[in-house]
Amino acid sequence: MGYGIRLKVYGDYACFTRPEMKVERVSYDVITPSAARGIIEAIYWKPAIRWVIDRIYVLNEIKFTNVRRNEVSQKISSSNIQAAMNDSSKELYQIAPEIRQQRASMLLKDVCYIIEAHFESTNQAGPEDTPEKHYNIALRRMRQGQCYHQPCLGTREFAANFELVDNEEIKGFYDGEKMDLGWMLWDIDFQNDMTPVFYRAFMEDGIIEVKDLLKAR
Amino acid sequence: MNEIIKNRHEFVVLFDVENGNPNGDPDAGNMPRIDAETGYGIVTDVCLKRKIRNYVEIVKEDSEGFKIYVKEGAILNNQHETAYKFLGLDPTNEKVAKENREPLRDFMCQNFFDIRAFGAVMTTKVNCGQVRGPVQINFARSIDPIVAQEVTITRMAVTTVKDAENKTNEMGRKHIVPYALYKTEGYISANIARKTTGFTQEDLELLFEAIVNMFEHDHSAARGKMAVRKLIVFKHDSELGNASSHKLFEIISITKKDGEKPARNYSDYQVQVDLSRVPEGVSVIEKL
Numbered sequence: 001m002g003y004g005i006r007l008k009v010y011g012d013y014a015c016f017t018r019p020e021m022k023v024e025r026v027s028y029d030v031i032t033p034s035a036a037r038g039i040i041e042a043i044y045w046k047p048a049i050r051w052v053i054d055r056i057y058v059l060n061e062i063k064f065t066n067v068r069r070n071e072v073s074q075k076i077s078s079s080n081i082q083a084a085m086n087d088s089s090k091e092l093y094q095i096a097p098e099i100r101q102q103r104a105s106m107l108l109k110d111v112c113y114i115i116e117a118h119f120e121s122t123n124q125a126g127p128e129d130t131p132e133k134h135y136n137i138a139l140r141r142m143r144q145g146q147c148y149h150q151p152c153l154g155t156r157e158f159a160a161n162f163e164l165v166d167n168e169e170i171k172g173f174y175d176g177e178k179m180d181l182g183w184m185l186w187d188i189d190f191q192n193d194m195t196p197v198f199y200r201a202f203m204e205d206g207i208i209e210v211k212d213l214l215k216a217r
Numbered sequence: 218m219n220e221i222i223k224n225r226h227e228f229v230v231l232f233d234v235e236n237g238n239p240n241g242d243p244d245a246g247n248m249p250r251i252d253a254e255t256g257y258g259i260v261t262d263v264c265l266k267r268k269i270r271n272y273v274e275i276v277k278e279d280s281e282g283f284k285i286y287v288k289e290g291a292i293l294n295n296q297h298e299t300a301y302k303f304l305g306l307d308p309t310n311e312k313v314a315k316e317n318r319e320p321l322r323d324f325m326c327q328n329f330f331d332i333r334a335f336g337a338v339m340t341t342k343v344n345c346g347q348v349r350g351p352v353q354i355n356f357a358r359s360i361d362p363i364v365a366q367e368v369t370i371t372r373m374a375v376t377t378v379k380d381a382e383n384k385t386n387e388m389g390r391k392h393i394v395p396y397a398l399y400k401t402e403g404y405i406s407a408n409i410a411r412k413t414t415g416f417t418q419e420d421l422e423l424l425f426e427a428i429v430n431m432f433e434h435d436h437s438a439a440r441g442k443m444a445v446r447k448l449i450v451f452k453h454d455s456e457l458g459n460a461s462s463h464k465l466f467e468i469i470s471i472t473k474k475d476g477e478k479p480a481r482n483y484s485d486y487q488v489q490v491d492l493s494r495v496p497e498g499v500s501v502i503e504k505l
Contacts, residue, residue, distance in 0.1 A: 075340040149353070
């Protein structure tokens with residue numbers, strides 16, 4: 001059981017794609033615990049620890065906007081790469097206009113969250129992996145704006161700005177309101193063949209309480 | 218030059234458009250993208266990446282290690298002797314792909330500049346069958362709200378025989394932005410470069426060169442006059458960085474000199490880089 005941190009993340013746009021609407025992407029109303037974990041891991045992560053999201057504070061009003069872009073319809077097939085590796089005369093490329101798909105994305109605008117999280121030790125932790133050590137490295141990185149790669153709000157074109165939050169009073173747009181956000185993705189269980197795990201998200205005063213569902217599994 | 222980059226970078230690009238459409242919105246009949254609520258113009262990240270890819274393709278002409286995977290338009294079939302490594306694998310099935318994920322990935326990264334820079338998604342049924350590239354670019358947004366104009370044009374020729382019976386010309390439409398200055402930010406992670414794609418110092422210089430020249434080879438009837446006006450690079454002393462990126466971006470201030478008048482020229486704006494606010498361990502390099 002590690003110590004808790006509070007990280008403020010914000011940005012102009014975000015897209016936490018609903019798994020049931022992935023082609024023409026539609027974002028969830030708020031950040032998922034899975035995306036929040038990804039943001040923290042972009043700043044600090046080691047195999048010895050596992051970040052667990054405890055609480056999500058939604059500070060700004062939930063607003064959507066729509067963007068349509070030209071995308072490609074295919075991934076790079078490994079068999080094509082294989083063929084090119086074995087036969088140097090084979091050309092390897094994708095012609096974007098020929099496999100073009102125009103897809104709309106329903107994005108969130110102007111988001112700001114505070115993520116409250118702690119880390120647990122995993123079975124890969126050695127004797128040198130003290131909670132204090134990881135906690136201090138994580139704190140130092142968050143304070144100094146250091147990161148492994150710039151964290152993002154759902155997709156990489158929407159970079160997340162992040163700041164460590166001290167114990168200040170958190171006042172958000174949804175203070176005094178209750179909202180049922182429905183059935184949301186909690187995270188992916190990588191231990192069990194990448195099974196998605198869902199939870200029922202309730203927001204009260206702009207705060208979503210998140211349970212660690214991996215422990216219960 | 219061929220060393221893998223060791224420093225985290227951020228960069229800010231300022232580019233402008235004069236009487237052109239920098240990035241059409243397919244949802245709005247190809248009008249310039251606009252944020253409906255605020256009126257600010259938008260240019261998507263993928264639009265800018267396309268320009269960077271095109272520039273690299275023009276300059277490097279598919280030379281070894283600088284191929285471009287996601288191409289545009291006609292392919293000039295210029296075969297080079299590529300030093301493709303022969304792995305001698307069985308015809309692929311998913312299992313083989315799983316076992317050979319890393320060689321496949323490394324092969325793609327070594328040969329293709331755009332995959333080394335931006336990453337790619339490969340169809341391997343394994344998590345992380347995608348390569349996350351070190352370079353990350355945000356949406357560009359205009360400094361001030363933009364006004365898109367619709368310009369009606371005529372053509373003194375018609376398309377079909379049937380049309381020729383009752384008219385001599387056709388009307389068409391163009392959408393232009395009279396003038397707008399856009400800003401975008403980008404991030405380069407030295408970690409991902411080291412651990413995943415092997416993005417080198419040479420690649421970095423090429424990326425900056427491509428950004429500076431990204432509109433030089435992209436002229437068309439729709440684009441009007443587009444130019445990159447500034448490229449400011451923040452170089453951190455360390456791999457993880459020495460300061461928050463948003464604080465660095467705030468060092469650059471862009472103000473309109475005359476608040477009353479609509480801007481019609483880059484000289485109507487004043488761009489200042491407040492060097493006194495640069496944190497320790499970060500150096501500012503003005504590439505343009």
